[in-house]
Amino acid sequence: MKRPHLDSKLPHVGTTIFTVMSQMAAEHGAINLSQGFPDYDGPTALKEAVKRHIDGGYNQYPPMAGVPALREAVAAKVLDCYGARVSPDTEITITPGATEAIYCAVMACVRAGDEVILFDPAYDSYEPAILLAQGRPVRLPLAPPTYRIDWQRVADAITPRTRMIIVNSPHNPTGTVLAAEDLASLTELAERHDLLVVADEVYEHLVFDGQRHESVLRYPELAARTFAVSSFGKTYHVTGWKTGYCVAPPALTTELRRVHQFVTFVGITPIQWGLAEFMREHPEHLRELPAFYQAKRDVFNAALAGSRFRFVPSAGTYFQLADYSAISDLPDREFVNWLTREVGVAAIPVSVFYASPPAARYVRFCFCKNDDTLRAAAAKLSAL
Ligand code: PMP
């Protein structure tokens, strides 16, 4: 048999760490605080609404941009939360997950040789999208413990080839949030150098301690050049439903849809109808979400307070970074393997989010878990 010639387009990419660690957790019966997904279900009324729409015959392709009722619910939410009026017809696209929206935005706008600024650490899906578009990722470090963006460094990194900048707030994996001054700096640079922006805001409703989420959609000059991306999976505890959306001005939305219609074409119909109904009938869900997750963060952090892990409480997301250097000298990948096998708690090694991992030793714990799960995990971690 003659083997085909294969020259990988992503030679350095392996199976994502989320799949690897969840599999290892299952094999060893460990408490899984690695991959970000809840061990509780989405709201009963939401599940009922989706089931009703399946039974009611909403099972064929929806419009390419998404079910109109869901786009209208997103427009109402964006107005309510951020004071921005966006058109459901020309500025909102429902996608099968935020990942697809980000991929389509990059594919639609980045050409061979274009530079895209992103940060180190960053969520793992950005760089492969840039590489597949034949763009050049330009990574700029976020230094612990604050992980603030150094905007002077961003300004210095911009060249005539820079096309896009990808920001993520609340930030996975660090749990930090961008401030209004950050968005002002971003707006100034993006306008001066005519950059496009991808704003990954999938954790927009998970911001703690009374802070407000600084969405790009609050700032018209910035929104005018931004793909703002969110995920119903995070907001409604249904990550496996893989449904998200992108808000972008009409010209950007046109380009996004040109790609989206040939990547997946649409998201799943009854899920979109169910989400539309639930959003309309249960606006309190969004209001209650920050307190719900802040309480989980506090349960986990309080239970971990007597341990030798050191941490700054997360300001947003459902992730908590922890420095384990007082416990072990192992590199983080080896540490999480040991932790999973010997201690019975799975976590994510933070180096996977970096192009140039620092010497510091951090792991990421996910706290979107039942309080009993969090306490059981913290008890094991506190014994170290
Ligand atoms: N961006 C970030 C920062 C994430 O943590 C996730 C979680 N998977 C995504 C995007 C993707 O979201 P989705 O599952 O809706 O594709």
Ligand code: GLN
């Ligand atoms: N976003 C989730 C995390 O960071 C995982 C998503 C995935 O498994 N691809 O844990």
